[in-house]
Amino acid sequence: MAKLIIEGGHALKGQITVQGAKNAALPILAAAMLVPEPVRIANCPRLTDVEHMAGLLKALGCRVAWEEDSLLIDAGCARSAQLPEELAGAIRSSVFLLGPLLGRFGAAEAPYPGGCDIGNRPVDLHLKGLRAMGVRVDEASGRIRCQGRPKGGVEIALDYPSVGATENLIMAACGAQEDTILVNPAREPEIDDLMAFLNGAGFELRREGSSRIRVRGGRQGRSTVHTLMPDRIEAGTYLVAAAVTGGRLLVRDARKEHLSALLTALREAGCRIRHEGTDIDIEGPERPRELRRLVTLPYPGFPTDMQSQLFALCTVAKGTSVLEENVFENRFRHGAELRRMGADCDVRGRVALIRGVKSLHGATVQAHDLRGGAALVLAGLRAEGITVVEQAERIDRGYADLAAALRSVGGAIRREDS
Numbered sequence: 001m002a003k004l005i006i007e008g009g010h011a012l013k014g015q016i017t018v019q020g021a022k023n024a025a026l027p028i029l030a031a032a033m034l035v036p037e038p039v040r041i042a043n044c045p046r047l048t049d050v051e052h053m054a055g056l057l058k059a060l061g062c063r064v065a066w067e068e069d070s071l072l073i074d075a076g077c078a079r080s081a082q083l084p085e086e087l088a089g090a091i092r093s094s095v096f097l098l099g100p101l102l103g104r105f106g107a108a109e110a111p112y113p114g115g116c117d118i119g120n121r122p123v124d125l126h127l128k129g130l131r132a133m134g135v136r137v138d139e140a141s142g143r144i145r146c147q148g149r150p151k152g153g154v155e156i157a158l159d160y161p162s163v164g165a166t167e168n169l170i171m172a173a174c175g176a177q178e179d180t181i182l183v184n185p186a187r188e189p190e191i192d193d194l195m196a197f198l199n200g201a202g203f204e205l206r207r208e209g210s211s212r213i214r215v216r217g218g219r220q221g222r223s224t225v226h227t228l229m230p231d232r233i234e235a236g237t238y239l240v241a242a243a244v245t246g247g248r249l250l251v252r253d254a255r256k257e258h259l260s261a262l263l264t265a266l267r268e269a270g271c272r273i274r275h276e277g278t279d280i281d282i283e284g285p286e287r288p289r290e291l292r293r294l295v296t297l298p299y300p301g302f303p304t305d306m307q308s309q310l311f312a313l314c315t316v317a318k319g320t321s322v323l324e325e326n327v328f329e330n331r332f333r334h335g336a337e338l339r340r341m342g343a344d345c346d347v348r349g350r351v352a353l354i355r356g357v358k359s360l361h362g363a364t365v366q367a368h369d370l371r372g373g374a375a376l377v378l379a380g381l382r383a384e385g386i387t388v389v390e391q392a393e394r395i396d397r398g399y400a401d402l403a404a405a406l407r408s409v410g411g412a413i414r415r416e417d418s
Helices: 022-034 048-059 094-104 125-130 162-173 188-199 232-245 260-268 304-314 334-340 372-384 392-397 403-407
Strands: 001-007 013-018 039-040 063-067 070-074 108-111 134-138 143-147 152-156 179-183 205-207 213-217 224-227 248-252 270-274 279-283 320-324 344-348 351-355 362-366 386-390 414-415
Touching: 001 070, 001 279, 001 372, 001 392, 013 320, 022 048, 022 070, 022 094, 022 162, 022 188, 022 232, 048 070, 048 094, 048 224, 063 205, 094 108, 094 125, 094 143, 094 162, 108 152, 125 134, 125 162, 162 179, 162 188, 162 392, 179 188, 188 224, 232 248, 232 260, 232 279, 232 304, 232 372, 232 403, 260 304, 304 320, 304 351, 304 372, 320 344, 334 344, 334 362, 334 372, 372 392, 372 403, 372 414, 386 392, 403 414
Parallel strands: 013 248, 039 224, 152 179, 362 386
Antiparallel strands: 001 386, 001 414, 039 070, 063 070, 108 143, 134 143, 179 213, 205 213, 248 279, 270 279, 320 351, 344 351
């Protein structure tokens, strides 16, 4: 168990560099299973979820090793298609291995995936798509068993633009002999990063407009080097940290085209924002303005992974803000914890009404999930007195060392591990 201890009242100032994207790393690590030759994943963040995925690859027989900020994976010696219960149950992203294992071996077996408790995240769309590719899928005794090499020559229409299902199905389609077309795929930039890795590894994938992805069949994987895109959620968290504390940060390696919805919201809150190349310079107001209505949506809409951090910002805004969560139904648990710090907020189903207060006060709070935990840290940076965020190991799933990063720009924060 870990906790973060924060002394509030210090405006953040300086520059901070964003690491490689967690949400790009996990499916790309899984996709390495499709390549029977060594691959190098550069700019790879050392997160607990990444370590879990690396552990799963090792359990399947792959050779995996760190070399500075690169993860080297050799799946040529992989032999097993069965994911171990304990490792696979620890992270949601274990489900990403179904598609690559089917594409490589024509079989896959896994327990239902774990991860943060932020609501119902069914794998129905993954399995429906695999069945459309001719895979036999059996769900029994808490496990998913898949048999049969994916068949191409099909067009699969997704009922919802699910990121995970899109990624899983394009990886499965790489093992087919004929073309596969996905209709209504997700548009997140992490999917394009996965496609860039697969194209570099000898497969052939392309978007056809915004509503279709075509995967060419009959391609073989080969050795490649791929550098991960920067983490837009980590970048967004730092931008909100500056806004919450009334500070000024230069966030380096942050792609503005991936953050347009967030930057619009921060300008509405009164932030001054400038960007040049891959750097974003943000200056927060003494006290932010309210966000009249912010709705989470699939990309390019406002990302659900930034809702919690904006919630923390709204607790100290001048007026009343309304946040609507349309992706996960259980993603407002941080609201109750923020009330311990003096926030005035009500949650009714998928809508949060937040009446901003002049100041928060320190308290002991619990990180129920990754992004909610980050929101509590941001609130602690603004609050008067000492805030203790317990279960901070959940924050490690998405930030390599959030405390050290915030200390480097003036945050008074330290970590204790029990």
